Amino acid sequence: MSEPSRTHASLLPSVAAVLAGAVYMVFFLAGESQMVVFGLLVGAVLALAAFKHWRVLDAVGQSARDHQGPFSIVVVAAVAAVCLYFYDDAFVLFLLGTVLVYVLTCLGLNIQFGFVGVMNFAGASFFGVGCYTAAVLTKHTALPHLLIIVLGGLLAALLGFVILIPVLKTRGHYAALVTIAFALLFKTFLEVNDTLGGPQGLKAAGLNLFGWDVGRDIAIGDFEGSFYLGYIAVILLLAILGFIMARRMEDSWIGLNMDAVRLDETVSACFGQSIPRWKITAFTIGNFYCGVAGAFYAMMLGYIAPTNFTFGDSLILLSIVILGGLGSLWGTVVATGIVIIIPEKFQVLQEYRFLLFSALVIAILLFRPQGLLPRPLRGYRTLKSLPGKS
Amino acid sequence: MDIGLIAQQTVNGLMLGLIYSLVAVGFTLFFGVLDVIKFSHGDMLTWGVFTAFSVYLGLTLIGLAAPVLILVIVALVAMAAIGFLGAAIAKVLIIPLKGAPPLNTLLITLMLGTVLRESIRLFYPDGANPKHFPALLPDWSHSWGHFTLRFDNALMLLTGLLMIVLVQLVIKRTKLGMAIRAVSQDEETARVMGINFNLVVYVTFAIGSALAAFAGVIYVLYYNELSFNMGLLLGAIGFSAAAVGGFGNIYGAIVGGFLFAMLQSIGAAALPFASAYKDVFAFGVVIVLIAVKPTGILGEKETERV
Amino acid sequence: MQNPLLSISNLGKKFGGVTALVDLDLAVPRNRIFGLIGPNGSGKTTFFNVVTGIYPATSGTVVFEKEDITRFSPQKVYRAGVARTFQRSRLLLPLSILDNITLGDHSQLENGLFFNLFRRRALAAQYRQLLDKSRDLITIFDPGLADRIFEPVVNLPMISRRRIEICRALISNPKLLLLDEPSAGMTHEETHRLIDDILQIKDKIADLTIIIIEHEMSVMERITDHCAVLNFGQKICEGTYQQVAADPEVQKAYLGVD
Numbered sequence: 001m002s003e004p005s006r007t008h009a010s011l012l013p014s015v016a017a018v019l020a021g022a023v024y025m026v027f028f029l030a031g032e033s034q035m036v037v038f039g040l041l042v043g044a045v046l047a048l049a050a051f052k053h054w055r056v057l058d059a060v061g062q063s064a065r066d067h068q069g070p071f072s073i074v075v076v077a078a079v080a081a082v083c084l085y086f087y088d089d090a091f092v093l094f095l096l097g098t099v100l101v102y103v104l105t106c107l108g109l110n111i112q113f114g115f116v117g118v119m120n121f122a123g124a125s126f127f128g129v130g131c132y133t134a135a136v137l138t139k140h141t142a143l144p145h146l147l148i149i150v151l152g153g154l155l156a157a158l159l160g161f162v163i164l165i166p167v168l169k170t171r172g173h174y175a176a177l178v179t180i181a182f183a184l185l186f187k188t189f190l191e192v193n194d195t196l197g198g199p200q201g202l203k204a205a206g207l208n209l210f211g212w213d214v215g216r217d218i219a220i221g222d223f224e225g226s227f228y229l230g231y232i233a234v235i236l237l238l239a240i241l242g243f244i245m246a247r248r249m250e251d252s253w254i255g256l257n258m259d260a261v262r263l264d265e266t267v268s269a270c271f272g273q274s275i276p277r278w279k280i281t282a283f284t285i286g287n288f289y290c291g292v293a294g295a296f297y298a299m300m301l302g303y304i305a306p307t308n309f310t311f312g313d314s315l316i317l318l319s320i321v322i323l324g325g326l327g328s329l330w331g332t333v334v335a336t337g338i339v340i341i342i343p344e345k346f347q348v349l350q351e352y353r354f355l356l357f358s359a360l361v362i363a364i365l366l367f368r369p370q371g372l373l374p375r376p377l378r379g380y381r382t383l384k385s386l387p388g389k390s
Numbered sequence: 391m392d393i394g395l396i397a398q399q400t401v402n403g404l405m406l407g408l409i410y411s412l413v414a415v416g417f418t419l420f421f422g423v424l425d426v427i428k429f430s431h432g433d434m435l436t437w438g439v440f441t442a443f444s445v446y447l448g449l450t451l452i453g454l455a456a457p458v459l460i461l462v463i464v465a466l467v468a469m470a471a472i473g474f475l476g477a478a479i480a481k482v483l484i485i486p487l488k489g490a491p492p493l494n495t496l497l498i499t500l501m502l503g504t505v506l507r508e509s510i511r512l513f514y515p516d517g518a519n520p521k522h523f524p525a526l527l528p529d530w531s532h533s534w535g536h537f538t539l540r541f542d543n544a545l546m547l548l549t550g551l552l553m554i555v556l557v558q559l560v561i562k563r564t565k566l567g568m569a570i571r572a573v574s575q576d577e578e579t580a581r582v583m584g585i586n587f588n589l590v591v592y593v594t595f596a597i598g599s600a601l602a603a604f605a606g607v608i609y610v611l612y613y614n615e616l617s618f619n620m621g622l623l624l625g626a627i628g629f630s631a632a633a634v635g636g637f638g639n640i641y642g643a644i645v646g647g648f649l650f651a652m653l654q655s656i657g658a659a660a661l662p663f664a665s666a667y668k669d670v671f672a673f674g675v676v677i678v679l680i681a682v683k684p685t686g687i688l689g690e691k692e693t694e695r696v
Numbered sequence: 697m698q699n700p701l702l703s704i705s706n707l708g709k710k711f712g713g714v715t716a717l718v719d720l721d722l723a724v725p726r727n728r729i730f731g732l733i734g735p736n737g738s739g740k741t742t743f744f745n746v747v748t749g750i751y752p753a754t755s756g757t758v759v760f761e762k763e764d765i766t767r768f769s770p771q772k773v774y775r776a777g778v779a780r781t782f783q784r785s786r787l788l789l790p791l792s793i794l795d796n797i798t799l800g801d802h803s804q805l806e807n808g809l810f811f812n813l814f815r816r817r818a819l820a821a822q823y824r825q826l827l828d829k830s831r832d833l834i835t836i837f838d839p840g841l842a843d844r845i846f847e848p849v850v851n852l853p854m855i856s857r858r859r860i861e862i863c864r865a866l867i868s869n870p871k872l873l874l875l876d877e878p879s880a881g882m883t884h885e886e887t888h889r890l891i892d893d894i895l896q897i898k899d900k901i902a903d904l905t906i907i908i909i910e911h912e913m914s915v916m917e918r919i920t921d922h923c924a925v926l927n928f929g930q931k932i933c934e935g936t937y938q939q940v941a942a943d944p945e946v947q948k949a950y951l952g953v954d
Contacts, residue, residue, distance in 0.1 A: 119493055166681035172492055173427045174684055177633045178677055184626055185673040192666035245813060252812035252819060253798075253805045256791075260799050263788045269770035270748055270780060271864070272802040281809065311622070315500060322497070352512060358504035362483070365498050369490070377792050379846055386820040 013056070014063035014071045022078035026085055028345065029092045037345050064330075068381060076240060083232050084225075093228035094300075095344050100235040101297045103336045104242045106320045107329060108289025111246055113318070114327030114375070115255065116282035117262030118167060119176055122183035123317040126287040128309030129156040130294025131204070132196060135304055138205035145208050149238075149295045156291025157284045167283060168276050183311045190306035201305030204298040207231065214299075231300045238296065242289055246329055249285075251382045258282055259327075259378075312354060319361045325371025334373055394536025401543055403655040404648075405612055408550040411647030412605035413628030414635065415557060416598030418643040421632070422574035423594045426484060426495040430503035431602055432625015434472055438603025439616045440510055442468040443523060461526040465607045469600040476599025477592040485591060503625065510618040520617040523610045546608050553604060554644060557597070561640060570594055574638065623669075630676045636686025645687065650676070701726045701872060701905045702747075707756035709739075709746050709929075716742040717929040720756065724872075729898065729906045731920035733913075733940065735949055739929040740909045741783055744874050748780055749773040761871065775803050779865035780874035783909075785857045785881070789850040793841060793860055796849055797830040800864035833863045836900070837893050855886045859893065866897065875908040879915060891915055913941070925949070 024044065031037040051057050064071045079096075086092040105127055112118045120126075130152035137148045166178040191199050206215030207230075214230040249255055260268040261278045268275060298304050320339050324331030343353040364371065413435060420428045442464045449460050483502065487495050510517045527542035561567035572580040573590045581587050609624070610616050631650045635642025650672055657671030679687070700723040709717040717739045724730045732740050745751045747758055749770040758766045765773055779800065787796050798805075805822065806812070812819060827845075835842045837859040841852075849860060858878050865873055875894070879887040898904060910916050916923060916937055923940045925933040927949040933940050940946055 163677060166677050166684075169681055170684045173421075173496060173637065174633055174680055174686075176427070176493065176496055177629060178680055180626060181630055181673040181676050184623070185670050185677075188669045188673075189667070192670070248813050248816065253807055254809065254812045256795050256798060257802070257807065259791060259795070260788055263790070264786055266750060266770075267782070267786050267788070268799075270750070270774060271799050271868075272771045272774040274771060311626075312504065315504065318497070319501070352508070354504050355508035355512065358501035358508070361501045362498050362505070365490075365494055365501075366483075366486070369494065377790075377846065377848055378795055379792075380823055383816065383820040383823045386817055 010063055011067045011070055012063070013059045014067065015074050017060040017064075018071070018074045018078050022082050025082050029082070029086060029095070029341075031345065034346065034348060041342070065376060065379075065381070069385070076236070079236065083229065083236075087223075087225040087229060090226045090228055093226050093232060095341060097228055097232050097235055097300055098297075099337055099340045100232065100239045101293045101300070102317070102320065102340055103333050104235070104239045104293040104296075105290050106317055106324075106332045106336055107239075107242050107246050108286035108293070109317055110286075110321050110324075110327060110329065110332050111249065111289070112282050112286035113321055114325075115250070115258040115262065116278050118279055118283050118286075119179070119318070120283070120286065121176060121179040121311070121314050121318065122163075122186065123290055124309045124311070124313035125183050125186035126156040126160065126290035127294035127297070127313075127317075128186065128190065128304075128306075129159050130291035130296075131298040131304040131308070132190075132202065133291070134295035134298035135202040135204040136196075138299065139203070144210075145299065146210075149292055149299075152295025152298075153288040153290075153292035156294065157288040160283055160287040164280060164283065168279055180311070183314050187306055187310055190309065197305070199306060201303060203303045204301070206302060207234065207296070207299040209234070228300075231296075235296055235300070238292060242292075243329060243333075247382065250327075250329070251378060251380055254278075254281070255378060316354075316357060319357050322361055323364055323372060325374045328371055328373050328375035331371050331373035331375065335371075394534075397537040399655055399659070401539070401547075403651045404547055405543065405608075406654065407648035407651035408547060408554075409605045409609050409612075409624070409647075410627050410631050410650050411554060411644045412550065412601050412608075413624055414631035414643035414647045415554070415640055416601050417628055417632035418635070418638055418640055419570070419594050419598040420484075421637040423570060423591050424484060424488065425492060426487075427492075427499065427629065427637075428479075428484065428595075428598075429496055429499040429625060429629065430479070430506055431499075431598070431628060432621035432623070433503040433506035434476060434599050434621070435602040435606040435609075435624055436510060436616075436618065436621035437475065437506055438468045438472040438599075439523075439606040439610045439620065440514060440618075441471050441603070442607050442610065443521065443616055446524070446526075457524075457526040457528075461611075464526075465604065468603040468607055472603035473596035473600035476595040476602075479599075480591055480595035481588075484595070485588065503622070507618055507622065514618070517618050520615050523614050523616050525614060526611065542611070546611060550605075550608055553601070557601065558640065560597070566590075566593065627672075630673070634676055634679050634686055636688040639686070639688045642686055642688035699726070700724055701761065702907075703759045704747075705757050705759075707743075707746065707758065708754045709742055709751060710754045715929055717746065717754075720926075720929070720931055722924055722931065722934075724905060724907060725922070726905055727903065728921040729894075729908060729919050731916045731923035731937065732907060732909045732926065733916060733923055733946075734926035738926040738949075740926055741876055742929075743926070744780060744876055744907075744909070747773070748778060748874065774868075777869075777871040778874065779868060779870035779872075781858070781861045781865055781876055781878065783876040783880060785854065785861055787849045787857055787861060787864075790848055792846050793834065793849055793852075794827065794830055794845045796860050797834065797863045797867055798826055800867040801826060801829075803868055830863070830867065833867055834860070836897065837863065854881045855890060858882065858890055862894070862897075866901075869901075871903060871905060873904060873906045875906060875910075877909050877911065879910060879912050884912075887912060887915060888918075891919055895919060917941075 028037065028040050031040055048057070083093060083096055105123065109120055109123045112120050133152040133155045134148055137143055137151065138145065163178055163182050167175055170178060190196055196202060206213065208214065214234065215227050217227045218225040218229055257273055258278050260273055261275050265275050316339065320335045321332060323339065324335030339357060343349045349356065413431065416431050417427065420426060445464045445467045446460060449463065454460055479502070483498055484495060487498065525542065527545060530541035531538050561570060569580070569585050569590045572583065572585055573587060577587060627650055628647070631646030632643045634649060635644070635646030653672040653675050654668045657668035661667050661671065702724040704720055704722040707717055707720040720743065732743065734740050742751065746753050749768045749772065753766055756766070757764055760776055760778065763776065765776055768776065788799065806819070831842045831845060834845065838856065841856055841859065849857060862875070878890055882890065894906070898906065908920065920937055923935065923937050924931055925940055925946050932945045932949060933943045
C-alpha cells in the first residue's frame with residue numbers, strides 16, 4: 001500500500017471512473033426536462049452510495065493516487081471531450097467555463113484556508129478586484145489582455161496587503177472579523193463609487209489573445225463551434241496551471257511549513273518557522289488566484305456589477321472549499337462542479353441555492369467535517385517519481 | 391453647521407449606537423459563556439422584527455386599536471419567541487460543536503444566518519420586498535429653534551438605556567448573573583460548584599437573542615421599514631463593535647456599539663460630498679483598530695499555556 | 697564551573713502579579729544530562745519557555761554558547777542550537793511521522809518559494825536525503841516506526857509519539873535538548889524503555905547536552921549527572937541526585953509543607 005503499484009491494470013479503476021463521470025456529465029448537462037435532471041441526480045447519489053458500499057470508491061481513490069500523472073491527464077481529456085460534445089451549446093459551455101473560473105478561485109482560497117489556516121471571508125472581493133481591473137484596463141488601455149489577466153491577479157494580491165497587518169496580528173474570531181469587515185467595505189465602496197459604475201457596474205471587453213478575438217465563433221473548415229470553446233481553452237489552461245502550482249506547493253517543504261503553522265503556531269516557532277512568512281505567502285498567492293480568475297471572468301461575461309461580489313458570494317466560495325475538504329485540491333474541483341452546475345440545471349433550485357448550500361454546509365460541518373474528498377496525507381508522490389541522485 | 395442639525399445628528403447617532411450596543415452585548419454574552427461567535431445573531435434580529443410585524447398584523451386583524459398596547463404586546467412576544475429560538479439553536483447547533491475548532495462554529499452560524507435570512511425571503515409572504523412598519527408611538531414633539539425632539543425617539547432611547555442597565559444588573563447582581571460569570575471564568579470549576587452548565591448556556595443565549603429582538607423592534611420603530619436582509623449589516627456591525635470593545639466584556643460591547651455609530655456620523659460629516667462612504671469609513675477604522683489592538687480596546691491580552 | 701554550555705543568571709519571570717521564576721542562577725555543563733526537579737507549578741516548564749523564547753524574561757540573562765540569547769525569538773533560539781519537547785506531547789497529529797520529524801530540520805531545508813515550486817529535482821534529492829536521515833534516526837528508537845513513516849501520528853500510542861517528538865528535536869543536531877517530562881502519560885515500564893533510548897542516543901551523539909524535567913525520581917536517579925531543584929520559582933538546591941534527594945529542604949518541598 002505504501003509503494004505505488006506500477007502495473008497498467010491498477011490504472012483502470014480511476015480511468016473507468018473518469019469515463020463514467022464524463023458520460024454522466026454529458027447526460028446531465030444535456031438533460032432538458034427537470035424530471036430527467038432530478039432523476040439523474042438521485043441516480044448519482046444512489047450509485048455513489050452503492051459503490052461506496054462495495055468498496056469501489058476506495059479502489060478508484062487508490063488507483064488515482066497511485067497514478068496521479070496519467071489520472072490527471074485523463075481528467076483533463078475528459079473535460080475537453082465534454083466541452084467539445086457541447087461545441088455549439090452556448091449555455092452549457094458558459095456554465096462549464098464558469099465552473100473552471102471558480103475552480104481557480106477556490107484553489108486560491110484553499111491555499112489560504114486549507115493549507116495555512118487563514119480564513120478569507122472576502123474571496124469574492126478579491127475576485128472582484130480582478131474583474132474591475134479587467135473592465136477598466138480593457139476600456140482605457142491597449143495593454144495585451146494576457147498581461148491584464150496577470151495584472152488582475154497582482155492587484156488583488158496588492159489589495160490584500162491592505163489588510164495584511166490586521167490579518168497577521170489577529171487570531172481566530174478577530175481575524176475573521178477583519179476579512180468580513182473588508183468584504184462589506186469593498187461591496188459598499190463599489191456601490192457608491194460612480195467612477196466604477198456604481199450599482200450598474202461596468203462593461204468589459206472580450207478577451208483578445210495575440211490578435212485572436214476569443215469572442216468570435218470558431219470556424220475551422222466544416223467545424224463551427226461557439227466562441228465559448230476558446231474561453232474554455234484559456235481558462236482550462238489557467239486552472240491546470242493553478243492546480244499544478246498548488247499541488248507542487250503541497251508536495252514540498254512549503255506545504256509542510258504551512259501545515260505546521262496552521263496546526264500549531266507555538267511548535268512551529270520553536271522549530272524556526274516564521275509564522276508571518278507563510279501566512280503572507282499563502283494569503284498573497286490565494287488572492288492572486290482570485291484576481292486572475294476574476295479578470296478572466298469579466299472578459300468572458302462582458303460586464304460586471306457589485307452584486308457579484310457580495311459577502312454571500314464569499315460564503316459560497318468558502319462553502320465550496322469546505323464541501324470539497326479542507327486542503328483537498330481534487331475535492332475543490334469536484335465541489336465547485338456540484339455547487340455551480342446543480343442550481344443552474346435546476347431552475348427551481350436557482351432561487352433556493354443560498355438556502356440549500358448553507359444547509360448543506362451546516363450538515364457537512366456537523367457530520368463530515370473532513371469534506372467529500374478528504375485531503376490525503378502528504379506522500380511526496382510527485383517528488384518520488386522524479387529522477388535524480390540522492 | 392447649525393446647532394439644530396448637530397443635535398439632530400446626535401440623537402440619530404445615539405439611537406444607532408444604542409441599537410448596535412444591544413446587538414453587540416449579545417455577541418459578547420455568547421462569547422463569554424462558550425467562547426463562540428454566533429454570527430446568525432443579526433438574522434435573529436430580523437426574525438424578531440418579522441415576528442413583531444406578524445403579531446402586529448394579527449392584532450390589527452382581531453381589531454385591537456390601542457397602538458401603545460399593541461407595541462408592548464408585539465415587543466414582548468418578539469422577545470420571548472426569539473429568546474426561545476436562541477436557546478433552541480444553542481441546544482441543537484452550538485453546544486454539540488463545543489469540542490470542534492472555534493471557527494467551525496463561526497462558519498456554521500454564518501450559514502445558519504443565511505438559512506434564516508433566505509427563509510424569510512422565500513417563505514414569508516412577499517418576503518423579498520421591504521415592508522412598512524407603522525409608527526406605534528404618539529408623534530408628540532417639542533421644538534427648540536431648529537431642533538425638534540420627538541417624544542417617541544426620547545422614549546425609545548430611554549427604554550433602550552434602561553434595558554442595557556437592566557442586563558447589566560442581571561449579570562452583576564443576580565444569582566443567574568453570577569452563574570453566567572462563573573461559567574465565563576472557568577467552565578470546569580463552575581460545573582464542580584454545581585452549576586448546570588447547559589442551562590446557563592441556554593439562558594444566556596435566550597437573553598442575548600431576546601436583546602437582539604428588542605434592538606430590532608427599536609430599529610424598526612425608528613426607521614419604519616423592515617426587510618429580510620436588514621440583519622446582515624446590523625449583525626456585522628454588532629460583531630465589529632463587540633470585537634473592537636473586546637469579546638467577553640459587556641462594557642466593551644457598549645463602548646464599541648456607540649463608537650461605531652460615532653464613526654459613521656463622523657464619516658458622514660467628514661465626507662459630506664459622499665455620505666454613502668460612511669460605512670466604508672467606519673469598517674476601515676474598525677480594521678485599523680483591530681490591527682492596533684488585536685484583542686479589542688477593553689479586551690485582555692491573550693496568553694497561551696504551553 | 698568552566699565554560700558551561702548554558703548559563704542562567706538572575707533570571708526572573710512574572711505573569712502580571714504572579715511570580716513564576718525568581719533570581720534563578722544555573723550553569724549547565726556540556727555533554728551532561730542535567731535534571732530539573734520540583735513540585736507542580738514550581739516554574740520548571742516556565743524556565744523552558746523563557747529559555748526557548750516563548751515567554752520574554754522579566755529580568756536576568758540567558759547565555760548559550762557565550763551568546764546572550766535572552767531576547768531571542770523562538771526561531772532564533774532554535775537556530776542557535778536549542779531544541780525541545782513539550783510536556784503535553786505536541787505533534788502535528790494529522791500529519792505523517794515523516795512530516796513531524798522533518799519539521800524539526802527546518803533550518804537545514806531550502807524554504808524558498810522558487811526552489812520548492814520550480815527546482816523539483818533538487819527538491820526531490822533533498823527529500824530523499826531527509827527521508828533516509830529520518831528513517832535512520834527513528835530506527836534507533838523503534839524500527840517498527842521506520843516502516844510506518846508515511847502514516848499519521850494520530851493513531852500512535854503515547855510512547856511512539858514521545859519518540860517521534862524526540863526525533864523531531866534531534867534531527868537538526870542541536871547542542872542542547874530540553875525534555876519536558878517525557879514520562880507524562882506513559883506507564884512505568886514504557887518510561888524506562890524511553891530512558892534506555894535517551895541514554896543510547898546520548899552515547900551515539902558526542903556533542904549533546906540534555907536538560908530533563910521529570911517527576912519520576914527513579915528516572916532522575918538513573919540518567920542525570922547533575923540536578924537542580926526548584927520550588928516557587930526559586931532554586932533551593934543543586935548537586936548530584938543523591939545529594940539533592942538527601943536535602944531536607946527538598947523533602948519539605950515535596951511533602952508539601954506550605
